Amino acid sequence: MTETSQLDTVSRAETSPDTPQPFAELGMKDDEYARVRTILGRRPTSAELAIYSVMWSEHCSYKSSKTHLRQFGAKAPHSDALLVGMGENAGVVDVGDGYAVTFKIESHNHPSYVEPHQGAATGVGGIVRDILTMGARPVAVMDALRFGPAEAADTHRVLPGVVSGISFYGNCLGLPNIGGELGFDPGYSANPLVNALCVGVMRHDGIKLAQAPGPGNKVVLFGATTGPDGIGGASVLASANFDAESHAKRPSVQVGDPFLEKLLIECSLELFERDLVVGIQDLGAAGVSCATTELAAGGTGGMRIALDRVPLRDPRLTPEEILMSESQERMMAVVEPGKLEAFLDTCAKWDILATVIGEVTEVTGEEDQRGGRLVMTWHGETVVDLPPRTASDEGPVYERPYHKPADQDALQTDTPARLARPVSDAELREQVLTVVGSPGICDAGWVTEQYDRYVLGNTVLATPHDSGVIRVADTGDRGVALATDGNGRYTRLDPYAGTQLAYAEAYRNVAATGARPLAVTNCLNFGSPEDPGVMWQFAEATRGLADACQELGTPVTGGNVSFYNQTGATAIHPTPVIGVLGVIDDVNTRLTSAFPAATEGASIVLLGETREELGGSAWASVIHDHLGGQPPRVDLAAEAALARVLGEAAATGLAAAAHDLSDGGLAVALAESALRGGVGCAVQVAGDAVTALFSESAARALVVVHPGSEAALTELCDRHGVPATAIGTVGGTAVRITHPAGSVDLPLPELRATYEAALPAALDAV
Template sequence: MPEEPRFDTVAKAESTPDTPQPFAELGMKEDEYDRVRDILGRRPTSAELAIYSVMWSEHCSYKSSKVHLRQFGEKAPESDALLVGMGENAGVVDVGDGYAVTFKIESHNHPSYVEPHQGAATGVGGIVRDILTMGARPVAVMDALRFGPADAPDTRRVLPGVVSGISFYGNCLGLPNIGGEIGFDAGYAGNPLVNALCVGVMRHEDIKLAQAPGPGNKVVLFGATTGPDGIGGASVLASATFDEESHAKRPSVQVGDPFLEKLLIECSLELFAKDLVVGIQDLGAAGVSCATTELAAGGTGGMRIELDRVPLRDPRLTPEEILMSESQERMMAIVAPDRLDEFMATCAKWDILASVIGEVTDVTPEEAERGGRLVMTWRGETIVDMPPRTASDEGPVYERPYARPAEQDDLQADDAARLERPRTDAELREQALRLLGAPGIADPSWVTSQYDRYVLGNTVLATPHDGGMIRITDEGDRGVALATDGNGRYTRLDPYTGTQLAYAEAYRNVAVTGARPLAVTNCLNFGSPEDPAVMWQFAESTRGLADACRQLGTPVTGGNVSFYNQTGSTAINPTPVIGVLGVIDDVNQRLTSAFGRDLEGARVFLLGETRVELGGSAWADVIHGHLGGLPPRVDLAAEAALGELLADAADQGAVAAAHDLSDGGLVVALAESCLRGGVGCSVELSGDPFVELFSESAARAVVVVRPEAESVFAQLCDRHGVAATAIGSVGGSGLAVRHSDGGFDIPLEELRAVYESALPAIFDAE
């Protein structure tokens, strides 16, 4: 009689239905475990339990957010540009001339707290592979970062590691980092946000999808070997609340190799060019579990895998560990048998390890109705026999209870209008400098100088300008602009309005480059979905974004939800980070935010309307440590009009520089534009100088108009219905502010000393 295998098999699962299983330790609820038993008609094997636990984790299944994310499809505006929408690895939009662009933003928050360098590095690697999987060449990255107080000891531990991880991986890949943002707030202490964006370019006909069609086609795993790093990363790190034991989870953080990923990129692009791939998926969260179930579900529904054939870095790995490993730099392709030799030869050319680990199978009508059939063997024994669609597409869907928190009314009633305002010009001047030197507003060069912004040679705008811009091909002048924005203070005060303001700011940051906004991606960072107050924030936030995108005609192409961003019972301020992509026909017509010396004498105009809006403002936060009241009013029609005006003005050469108004208001925008161009400006304020300098009213920008084009500019403002007020001119050696009762001056040298010293004083000292 043959000896029974020591590992768990389907036959053993059928004969031992009462064997206790560690579903709770894997993050599964008891009712979820019971549902798996119902699906299979027996207890799961340990390998099947591993698959369901990671695929049904919050990170992979969106089980608490699906009911709200559906709005992005239900309310989606009609868009001729949208080629691939939500549901694939990344969205794809048509940018003209037969070219398409794919872009997406995702989080790697918890891993970046546990092990900052590798957590951030592999966040970049993962989002780059998502873009590659669509058939595109990755051409640029961005990042949106949030940390605790800049001078806090833990921030001084986490931030340098995160920045080194991003720069190490991106620089080694040879991808320019063209922008993003960085913020500091006590609410992110112990729970930083590391959101990474990538954009790629392809021809329309090059789009690839995550599917496994064609029975008999081979399943090929190629790239790095599979090791113990990252085992359980998606479920352990992204679906749990942080506590003092977080550092014990360090083995769940993946380890990246950007040099191997660079080879993997070039190898994959050659495979695509030779048409050797009929389906493709990267191995990110949930590793082999995710790739096999999603590819099978997206194709015939059938697949057979010999798990023994997976190349291992550690031969001691069990089947469960192989399935849950999130080792980086791996891809899975579906290849026709008659193209397999050429596929393998191409991989060998790039020194990429490739192994056939299975094949696509047909399914019976009954199996198809149940969700397909995925079979996996280990040492000749069947250890998985399950419907893949039940893991990839038919996981739990929770309608979590949500309720407006009781303290929301008191928070909104605590209006910033009660705060003491500066009474003299000396106080106005001093507070302007305090704002300019505040971490999060101050010069981010300590961070961004560690990134290569110009590698590949197609970057035309990058940090410190409002949006990043790249030329999409070496031969033409068509380009795309991108910006990411999010303001947790605004969203804490009003999640619906705050999210629309984040979207509006990103939209505006693209518009001030001269590009026309086209599409949206998002990374929604929130606390625990099991908290009704957090779920109310999330429900209002998604509703706000869906409504805004519908009104301005920019579809959501995909993104990421990151829950459990809290330490103990304290959640972060809700922080939806919104990425907007726009298109510009000719990058030579782009606008920068710098007041250059060639513009001396040209007039400065303020576009839009300024109101007394200080709730959630940088002034209230930096000067008074206050958060309360209501955020600025949203006027999406005004944002659209401003965007059209800026695009037309750029096309016609009427505007020479443009800078949006956001954190810190007019005074920060003027100071930044002066410092970026190395020349001062003088402005005359007609109203309350405090309100005009520090208000954060939305739908505003400052522009410098070419003297010979002022009449054209005036006609454009009339056509688009945008208020334009001449407030001063470019020139001088500092920022000169005048109003009816006086004014103040700040030399450029003083502005620069305050602006540029803030982060180095903290992190260079460390």
């Protein structure tokens, strides 16, 4: 314990203005430190410096991205379904029947590289608590993962730990993992992307907010004790470039306890049900610093906190270490005095430690027009006295310079037109098998089979289908569908169009189940914002997403920006991961991506238009190791029309199955649908075989039509202006593709062996 006589108190700071302080080591720039001194009218204490360093970090303050993220609000489409938008822990949308759903995706990239198991596990734990703090019961999780080459030694180190961490935490919580993505690319070497999504359900009147109203209300810290794990995680790991010494940063990675989090979830839900809290915040990035400043800033007054009351598992922690600790499974609540006893009794019932560490204070006179003061003491000595909004809401905002990367034009002019095409059916067949068996397209079962998809009993659809679908409640058939998508190759070629394509694919995946797309969350993974080329990519990507959401009427409800995803001077591909949530009135009508064996002989119809669009495609990347040209054309009106057709075809029973076309084009979609249904197909395509099979033109989907419904589907497509081409039928024990110059036969056993064995073989984990 720090001795009082040695404390860096406010009074000591006032009388020792020249005391050297390690602001640079904490990630602060000279001008940021100078601004803190101006705000306070003195130098900060060590504890105040800790607060500002984490709250003004890139991870917490969005200082380099905020000016671009404002587009999501400025261009936000009107939505009657939106109940809570950006600015809270997660967005909330109305899904009907009095139910609301909250969902969000966030990154835990750097911690997962440094310590894969705990980094990924606590990424799940943190996003679950974000959903919990909105007043919702978490009901499902998803993850979007990117790694370097599957055969690389570093991937072998990182991937198993990441998967075990996600599996361990989610399975212990009893939450189904219903979908996500798995990608591999040299661009993610030494900088994997681990993006975790959670969705929760509540009644409309159950929404909770991060605020601390009411002078005299008590501030209660409940959950785990505070330790040294994760100290400085927001500033040390999430807001800095990686280098060869990154493994040494393990103390900055949090350690999770999912069994305690499960108790914390049930305890919190009972507290909400009994109306025992007026404000709630989880302790994630920046820990006590974040929870206190955000709750105080969101309230009507200030806050007084006794840091020496914080329960510690290491009594040697100093005030600044307590403020920067990111120990997991902790929550902070604002409780009315008359309900405090019931609050503490409920926590005791669930064996959750709860401690009153302070109270909400009143603004007096001209004390501060920003909402009062946040005062913290340590054994009676004042170590923090600051306006909370200056830490939580009024951090630096940078207008980072940006310009197109020097190689961008050359990249776009190097089109796939120069790539060799197969000269025989044997070569074409081999290319189909190679693409189907490539990491990132092949069966991800080695990963997903480690996750429980059906716990809780409300999972209707899960990986490997286009979207995860869950019932909203145990009674009734209303459901929601969720999908995440992102293609770093597309976004590298054209950040504006590439981001819109990521959004369009997630939108299409949700629609392919029969659901109506409703709202968007995002996790924007980019390199250093100090690189003008990276900032150009970011500016174009955010502009693209804002414009697309505006056109299709799906508001961005929240998300996350992850910068500094690079090792040394090498940045990852710009990778905006877009999550789309949709609602389906009756989950019994949902469509799967599997060819139904019971409909042998049924027609397969290709919806949408196929063009020669191979820029950034899996074919160009896998077969030729090529990245260049333009990504597929974006046509958002066509995406909306396709979604309407898919939704109506599902609801009216015209379709027996549907599968969107994306990575790998028609060849991969046919293979996946056949393998998932255990039945083959015979199709005939027109024109150039490579274009027909491998083009990744957007706004396309396969539909299997119930026999006798062909004319009705044609009429539906005509009504919405969606091109529809009957290309074959379901049946047989092979995928047989006939093209103008020949044919390719892919027996299901051979196709399955290629598809399922590829990832275990690459990971040496057969």
